[in-house]
Amino acid sequence: MAIRRRSFLTGTAALGAGLLGGFPHIWIKDYSLARAAGGEIKVGVLFSLTGTTAIIEESLNKATIMAIEEINAAGGINGMQINAVVEDPASDPATFAEKARKLVVGDKCVSVFGSYTSASRKAVLPVVEKRNNLYFYPTLYEGRECSKNVIYTGAVPNQQQDEFVPWLVEKFGKKFFLIGSNYIYPKEENNYCKKLLEKLGGEVVNEEYVPLGHSEFSSVINKIKSTAPNVIFSTVVGDSVVALHRQYRAAGLDPAKMPMASLTTSENEVAAMGGDAAAGHFTSAPYFMVHKSPENEKFVAAYKKRWGDDKVTHFVSEACYFQMYLFKQAVEKLAQSDITPDGIREAIKGQEYVAPQGKIHLDKENLHTWLWPKIAVAKSDGQFEVLKDSAEWKAPDPYAAYPNQKCTETGLKEA
Structure with missing residues (x-):
């Protein structure tokens, strides 16, 4: 499924109303207070589909899209469908910042899921901090960062x-x-x-x-x-x-x-x-494709069915997958009017989910994740x-x- 630079609704329920008629968008003027509206939750997906890191980031896009499709097919979040806006930052940090700004300011996404390298995350960080948005970062990284605007689901040193x-x-x-x-x-x-x-x-x-x-x-x-x-x-x-x-x-x-x-x-x-x-x-x-658990067997089977039997899962694509479910659990706790970056941040603190690698926990203090080495x-x-x-x-x-x-x-x- 090739998806480039456009908004789309995934899942069976979205195919008619979403792609043909579309949901109404009622966004307040202050982009720093973007919120869900009109029966959908708009998120950004920001992984490189071209360039030197596309070899890995394309799979991160796939895992993210698959999780969104699963959630939407199961009825969405409190009846609301996730509307994902996909952008290709082409493995270039400056383009990451540009596309993040579009997703946050132009598209009014309540959260953005993206990045593989720390260079790209660092480029996006000023954008989400200035606009008080949330950035879900799935990659193992070097630590030495403490931002209330990033949810870190990859391993630290x-x-x-x-x-x-x-x-x-x-x-x-x-x-x-x-x-x-x-x-x-x-x-x-x-x-x-x-x-x-x-x-x-x-x-x-x-x-x-x-x-x-x-x-x-x-x-x-x-x-x-x-x-x-x-x-x-x-x-x-x-x-x-x-x-x-x-x-x-x-x-x-x-x-x-x-x-x-x-x-x-x-x-x-x-x-x-x-x-x-x-x-x-x-x-x-924290994760390898051969890990033995019911959750991983389901994840691997679904990934191969969706993207091809020759495809593999790995420790960053797994984090992409489970962080979308952490997002779902957080948003489920909120009234529609409270589905804002601030509301999601507070609701996600302390969330736990049985991921393919094992049960994970989002630390309420530092917004990083407890994982299984x-x-x-x-x-x-x-x-x-x-x-x-x-x-x-x-x-x-x-x-x-x-x-x-x-x-x-x-x-x-x-x-």
Whole structure:
């Protein structure tokens, strides 16, 4: 289903009245107080369908649309259909800001769901804060952010690294080579990794950053060979992940001796690079497609039925899916006149939902999500094998690398 730059209503009930006749739009003039009206709830969907990160963001769009379709087909939210306005920011932060402004100011969306990279989230942040809107962000990210205008449903560093880095040191050794894409997320994740390594007596033999979309890793591979680390710790994103893995394999490096350990390589990138290039390398994330639960079996089956049997789910698409249901639960608590960004924010605090990964919880203090850390190894068949599954969900600490700071309901507090 190709949907570009237009408003649409999804679900069976929407097909007649929504697409043919349309619902009346009664919006108050002050865009900062956009609210649901005329029997529908208008939301923005802002994921890149073109550009360097489309390799991953297209699947985020798909998971979001599928959740909206499911909710609408089941009767909507208190009888109201979700009307999604889809925009393509083309993997460009400046375009993200431009499209977010259109969704919030022009389209009067009560919330926007979007972004993969932190660069794009940072570009959108001033827009939603100025207009007092809500931005649902599904991606694992670097933390060090405390905004009342963002609902964070992806993992922060402590949820991915607290178990992963000690496990890697124990299994492979203490010498780490850090390689990431050149923007804030990899640098902050590596900052946290270095703090953990320091406690474990580890060392960083080299730290490299490459531009987004980078595809030539021969110099990086040569440095890896010369420094001989025990672990290559990767925060490379987008289609660069595919290039790095393929060139690693072509160089004859052995994951049994020197694996790549990633926070960003999911089933989606593995499908793009091929199972042979991914096999033997590790990822830490709250969700993998092979996770065993009734909720995940339903999610995977529905996703394949909707988008194609060759499609895969992964830890960011799963967050896209469950955050729409958190939104639904929050809006269900509100009278129609209260379905505003402020109303939704208050209603979503403390919400819980049994997601494909397990039961998740939206922290009322910092608006981040309690998640289930897992460590998995990629297999040649394109899937992962989960090697370690957390015994309990883990609280988000977006300032884990900065213990003198804490995100609270009233804002960032200095210790």
